[in-house]
Amino acid sequence: MTSTIRPLKKKKVRQENEKIILDAAEKVFSEAGYGGATMQLIADVAGLPKANLHYYFPTKESLYRQVVQNIFNVWLVAAEVFDSATGPAEGLGAYIDAKMEISRRHPAGSKVWASEVMHRAPIIHDYLETALVDWTNDRIKVMQGWVEAGLMDPIDPRHLLYMIWATTQHYADFNHQIETLNHAQPLSDKQWQAAKRNIKRIILKGIGVPESELSRL
Amino acid sequence: MTSTIRPLKKKKVRQENEKIILDAAEKVFSEAGYGGATMQLIADVAGLPKANLHYYFPTKESLYRQVVQNIFNVWLVAAEVFDSATGPAEGLGAYIDAKMEISRRHPAGSKVWASEVMHRAPIIHDYLETALVDWTNDRIKVMQGWVEAGLMDPIDPRHLLYMIWATTQHYADFNHQIETLNHAQPLSDKQWQAAKRNIKRIILKGIGVPESELSRL
DNA sequence: GTCTATACACTGATAGAC
């Protein structure tokens, strides 16, 4: 009896503790960078002894790697709205909304990702070369199709994609600068809505979506 | 005699060594982050003993602060093209070109700045609150004037500015990702030109600059 | 102004009692 229950119990404890540690690690890594973060500080934030971290994650690097992989998955899931669209106004509009929502809800994750890429992705280099390259090439083909169908101007989809990534993630990665320029206040609900509306309008109009489709942003 | 020459000589030595150290520090800080960078590594890159660094810059933080301040000055100088313009096509076009050129020539500086802001600007917090706030508010007024003169659509200049910052700096801060998506190659001259053209076209058309003015980008 | 040697604090990681 106990032999069938105990393992489940133990697995649940492990799952919960890993979640607590990963949340604390994401926060600390985003605030201090990889080199500036210490296992001691992550342990304090998680409310656990430092040795426990090494029990669940053998090394600092393995813990960090898990944090980055989790963030990568959030990006991928959010990108699914891109696919079920019939054209740029719908597809890119929904994609921008989804990415802005992530920037608002998970700025720490976005910062860890940005920091990792800025330092030439020493830990998740393989992810960039496989998953990201494949995903990007697929979306570029979709946008190329929209160009050929006359749904948008003949611009280079690659630079459009970079612009969307850069702008949406800027609201997470540079949130401190944005708050400083907003009278030291976080953006309100209305300001986030305005940000989304302005971004979508400029980009969609900029690639040739007719004004009639812009009114319902 | 010697009393008037010696001091000049010494000052020149100091100036040269500080320049060597600052260049090495910018490179190391951008690649490893503040916490990940070590005085030993900076000394190795500069080709000097570690103790010499502490002679010219008493602490690691003082050296870092100087690096960030230097970058800030580069931004400010580059922004001057914004001012002598008569409208958005000319002013924003030149500003985007200038910022893209910085991203191309000084990616390390842009990365140090990004990293500093991402970590809530612990070192140059005062700069954000004074110089950056003032500069930003001035440019917003200029753009607001363009809106009222009917030279561009009634969009919020603040979000337009963030979009320009985000997109142009993305080509520096995320250059590793961009290179990975470019068959592991740095962007060529032609690709940089194409990037500038695409960005300027999308943004300027997006804010309502007539097609007739876009053709000469 | 330069450089070697070193002080002192803190880091990631582990051993071993519970």
Place this chain on the structure above:
DNA sequence: GTCTATCAGTGTATAGAC
């Protein structure tokens, strides 16, 4: 699975000879 005690290595910074 938890936690205290501790080790070996490395970091910033400095003292002092040259």
